[in-house]
Amino acid sequence: MTTAVSSELSTELQGFRRVQRLAYECAEAVAARLEPGVTEREAARMQREWLRERGVRDWFHLPFAWFGDRTAFVDFRIPLQFFPTDRALEPGMPFILDMAPVYEGYTADIGYSGSLGVNPVQDRLMADLEAHRELILREVRERRPLREIYEDVDRLMVRQGYANRHRAYPFGVIAHKVDRVKQRRWSPHLFGFGTQSLKGLAADALHGHREGWSPLWSPYRFSDHPPQPGLWAVEPHLGFRGTGAKFEEILVLTDSRDPEQSAFWLDDDLPHVRRWAEEK
Amino acid sequence: MTTPSMLKGARERWVRTGGVELCVAELGDPEQPTVVLVHGYPDSKEVWSEVAARLADRCGFHVVLYDVRGHGRSTAPQPLRGGFTLAKLTDDFLAVVDTVSPNHPVHVVGHDWGSVQSWEFVTVGRTEGRIASFTSMSGPSLDHFGHWINARMKRPTPRRVGQLLGQGAKSWYVYLLHTPALPELAWRGPLGKRWPKILQRVEKVPGDGYPTASLPSDAAHGAWLYRDNVRARLRRPRPDAYAHAPVQLITPQGDAFLSERLYDDLDQWVPRLTRRTLPAKHWIPRTRPDQLAAWIEEFVTAVEGGRPEPAATGRHAERFGGQLVLVTGAGSGIGRATAFAFAEAGARVVAVDRDAEAATRTAELSRLIGAPEAWAETADVSDEQAMEKLAEKVHRAYGVLDVLVNNAGIGLSGSFFTTTTDDWRKVLDVNLWGVIHGCRLFGARMAERGQGGHIVNIASAAAYQPSRALPAYSTSKAAVLMLSECLRAELASQDIGVTAICPGLVNTNITSTARFTGVDETEERRRQKHSARLYSLRNYPPEKVAGAILDAVTHNRAVVPVTPEARGAHLLSRFMPGVLRGIARVNPKL
Numbered sequence: 097m098t099t100a101v102s103s104e105l106s107t108e109l110q111g112f113r114r115v116q117r118l119a120y121e122c123a124e125a126v127a128a129r130l131e132p133g134v135t136e137r138e139a140a141r142m143q144r145e146w147l148r149e150r151g152v153r154d155w156f157h158l159p160f161a162w163f164g165d166r167t168a169f170v171d172f173r174i175p176l177q178f179f180p181t182d183r184a185l186e187p188g189m190p191f192i193l194d195m196a197p198v199y200e201g202y203t204a205d206i207g208y209s210g211s212l213g214v215n216p217v218q219d220r221l222m223a224d225l226e227a228h229r230e231l232i233l234r235e236v237r238e239r240r241p242l243r244e245i246y247e248d249v250d251r252l253m254v255r256q257g258y259a260n261r262h263r264a265y266p267f268g269v270i271a272h273k274v275d276r277v278k279q280r281r282w283s284p285h286l287f288g289f290g291t292q293s294l295k296g297l298a299a300d301a302l303h304g305h306r307e308g309w310s311p312l313w314s315p316y317r318f319s320d321h322p323p324q325p326g327l328w329a330v331e332p333h334l335g336f337r338g339t340g341a342k343f344e345e346i347l348v349l350t351d352s353r354d355p356e357q358s359a360f361w362l363d364d365d366l367p368h369v370r371r372w373a374e375e376k
Numbered sequence: 377m378t379t380p381s382m383l384k385g386a387r388e389r390w391v392r393t394g395g396v397e398l399c400v401a402e403l404g405d406p407e408q409p410t411v412v413l414v415h416g417y418p419d420s421k422e423v424w425s426e427v428a429a430r431l432a433d434r435c436g437f438h439v440v441l442y443d444v445r446g447h448g449r450s451t452a453p454q455p456l457r458g459g460f461t462l463a464k465l466t467d468d469f470l471a472v473v474d475t476v477s478p479n480h481p482v483h484v485v486g487h488d489w490g491s492v493q494s495w496e497f498v499t500v501g502r503t504e505g506r507i508a509s510f511t512s513m514s515g516p517s518l519d520h521f522g523h524w525i526n527a528r529m530k531r532p533t534p535r536r537v538g539q540l541l542g543q544g545a546k547s548w549y550v551y552l553l554h555t556p557a558l559p560e561l562a563w564r565g566p567l568g569k570r571w572p573k574i575l576q577r578v579e580k581v582p583g584d585g586y587p588t589a590s591l592p593s594d595a596a597h598g599a600w601l602y603r604d605n606v607r608a609r610l611r612r613p614r615p616d617a618y619a620h621a622p623v624q625l626i627t628p629q630g631d632a633f634l635s636e637r638l639y640d641d642l643d644q645w646v647p648r649l650t651r652r653t654l655p656a657k658h659w660i661p662r663t664r665p666d667q668l669a670a671w672i673e674e675f676v677t678a679v680e681g682g683r684p685e686p687a688a689t690g691r692h693a694e695r696f697g698g699q700l701v702l703v704t705g706a707g708s709g710i711g712r713a714t715a716f717a718f719a720e721a722g723a724r725v726v727a728v729d730r731d732a733e734a735a736t737r738t739a740e741l742s743r744l745i746g747a748p749e750a751w752a753e754t755a756d757v758s759d760e761q762a763m764e765k766l767a768e769k770v771h772r773a774y775g776v777l778d779v780l781v782n783n784a785g786i787g788l789s790g791s792f793f794t795t796t797t798d799d800w801r802k803v804l805d806v807n808l809w810g811v812i813h814g815c816r817l818f819g820a821r822m823a824e825r826g827q828g829g830h831i832v833n834i835a836s837a838a839a840y841q842p843s844r845a846l847p848a849y850s851t852s853k854a855a856v857l858m859l860s861e862c863l864r865a866e867l868a869s870q871d872i873g874v875t876a877i878c879p880g881l882v883n884t885n886i887t888s889t890a891r892f893t894g895v896d897e898t899e900e901r902r903r904q905k906h907s908a909r910l911y912s913l914r915n916y917p918p919e920k921v922a923g924a925i926l927d928a929v930t931h932n933r934a935v936v937p938v939t940p941e942a943r944g945a946h947l948l949s950r951f952m953p954g955v956l957r958g959i960a961r962v963n964p965k966l
Contacts, residue, residue: 217745220741220744254708254885255708255737256737257737259917259919336745337720337745
């Protein structure tokens with residue numbers, strides 16, 4: 097029985113891992129093709145086309161690209177400002193690629209930070225993100241309420257000297273649930289978000305509302321509950337004086353009693369994790 | 377050969393050119409990069425004595441000064457009329473440069489008319505390759521000036537007319553100098569005698585033996601600088617006056633003779649331009665030698681090293697570039713944001729905090745975003761001895777401060793009757809005594825140096841908004857506000873500005889470290905958490921306060937409330953204090 101459950105779980109996870117890897121490959125491929133003069137719109141289109149060629153038909157959300165001080169969401173007031181603009185890349189500029197493809201019914205949501213040439217500030221931000229990845233996993237394993245974990249991440253950011261930029265996301269989320277979605281022949285999207293995924297999120301929200309949890313991990317009261325089993329796309333986003341950096345990847349939460357099994361990162365072989373390992 | 381008393385250790389030589397003999401003085405190692413200092417009107421080369429000594433001794437340059445023809449100990453051309461044209465001055469310059477640095481291009485520094493003629497040097501073809509860089513102070517190119525006037529005459533918008541009239545009024549002495557014989561009479565008579573006193577009183581130039589005895593004849597001869605050049609050039613400015621070397625423009629904001637607006641269009645003439653401003657009057661070589669030497673050194677070193685000229689990107693970079701700034705409580709909140717804002721403007725930052733790790737972090741990140749140097753120091757501002765040690769170390773290792781920000785502070789809330797004497801002592805020790813120690817130890821050296829500076833004290837909106845919940849905190853901050861005002865009055869004569877900043881509710885960790893009196897520990901922790909949440913809902917970022925601090929220093933403001941609620945309360949405290957007293961009675965639910 098247990099083996100059956102765990103093997104089913106692992107095939108599930110294999111599917112998510114596959115699409116997450118695919119998305120990170122896309123990010124690295126597109127990042128390698130970025131050059132001075134490329135605009136955010138073009139970068140977003142490059143991501144979309146790369147993934148479409150490899151069989152992605154639906155999206156949790158369409159690819160985003162942010163360049164320069166838009167990586168730190170400077171002066172963002174309305175959500176429309178998240179969408180790619182005609183801002184052109186210049187040497188030394190930081191950039192973030194953020195995409196959430198659905199592949200064979202599995203969803204990924206990833207964020208990739210880099211810069212065109214050298215950007216010491218962003219390098220530093222990326223290096224400091226490692227502590228956040230560790231903190232989040234540790235506190236989730238301790239079954240601390242999500243809202244408190246959010247506040248601890250906030251405090252760590254402030255201690256490091258940075259501003260919390262995930263607060264700018266809709267509902268100020270540091271993470272949100274992702275799930276499998278049904279493959280349909282027609283998959284429209286609404287304001288950049290796939291309708292299938294939105295439907296899933298809405299169903300979760302309804303469920304959670306009845307049971308006292310939320311699929312959105314926010315600083316607000318509705319996140320004042322222990323971690324909920326499922327797959328969470330976690331995206332801490334640091335900002336420092338017009339430069340931003342983030343990673344985004346899936347954290348697997350289960351109801352296992354064993355802390356190691358109760359929460360783990362879906363995949364440890366990702367660009368930012370490799371980078372931290374190399375620096376050591 | 378006698379060595380002039382104001383230029384200690386100078387080697388003197390005479391250069392013969394175009395019928396005059398120029399008196400040239402040299403300091404420092406001739407193998408090092410050569411910096412040529414050109415003086416203005418009515419001056420002689422000794423106007424540079426302080427700057428020259430610093431450039432030669434501290435920066436290790438080969439420093440060359442010469443008396444412009446007809447000034448100091450150089451001879452005057454015969455006849456005077458037509459003997460002072462820019463072409464002839466360029467001949468003189470080339471003759472000097474060929475003598476003192478025949479193989480390497482030189483770095484020119486000009487003040488006033490020295491700058492006017494240096495603009496000619498750096499924009500004419502025959503000096504190309506002989507000039508490595510040019511630092512200009514208070515002297516525009518006459519050609520650029522001519523084009524500036526033309527542009528404003530041709531399209532006279534109200535603003536441009538205002539600029540024209542403004543500069544026109546500042547140029548009153550130029551008109552006077554064009555009258556025949558009168559200026560000579562005045563300078564050789566009463567004006568020449570009174571001039572040193574006038575400079576000391578109006579321009580606040582230190583009375584240290586300058587101007588030299590040659591002043592009356594310098595000033596009389598120098599009138600021909602104006603008569604030979606100004607009308608001709610302003611009427612027909614050269615259309616090709618482009619600089620062929622990088623230029624550093626230093627603009628004193630309080631210059632009585634030249635408007636800052638003159639340099640608005642300069643970018644079109646100078647492909648590589650670095651701008652600097654400083655709050656001072658016209659005679660900066662006398663009043664601000666430290667700052668000038670530092671900026672010249674930075675610029676010359678950058679050009680010599682083939683690096684791009686210093687160009688910090690942050691706001692007010694032209695004002696704070698290379699200045700030494702110390703911030704207390706720089707480990708978090710407003711202090712840290714302020715350190716970062718100064719770092720972005722290219723200042724050298726000393727980050728002081730009692731938390732060594734946090735201070736180190738601030739210093740590290742400061743270097744990353746533009747501070748040429750940044751250091752972390754650990755000290756508790758309430759500890760007198762620690763502060764004395766800190767001041768001693770800072771002055772010895774980094775120099776005298778240009779800007780001091782007394783930011784460190786703690787919060788304390790609770791009824792007057794539950795506030796123990798220990799609580800009082802603690803809050804006054806940090807919030808008031810910390811500021812007193814800072815002002816005393818660092819301000820004294822600033823005043824002693826006599827080259828200006830600025831002190832910023834972080835008070836609070838609670839300094840004028842009474843509240844039953846914050847008796848001790850408000851008292852300490854009100855004291856800081858009044859201290860700042862008094863100090864401002866005292867230091868005004870030394871060109872040191874003092875500003876009190878009243879931020880208001882700003883999202884920092886002051887709430888989570890604040891002490892709440894009269895409640896047990898769990899309740900205190902709950903209140904800390906609750907107030908932290910309130911402040912984070914308000915979410916006014918400390919970066920905006922830091923921006924206000926830089927603005928306040930730039931404009932030398934006395935009291936600056938920052939958040940809208942702080943500004944509102946400030947207005948009410950002046951016009952409707954009764955309303956504030958009403959608000960003070962409300963007991964906030966925490």
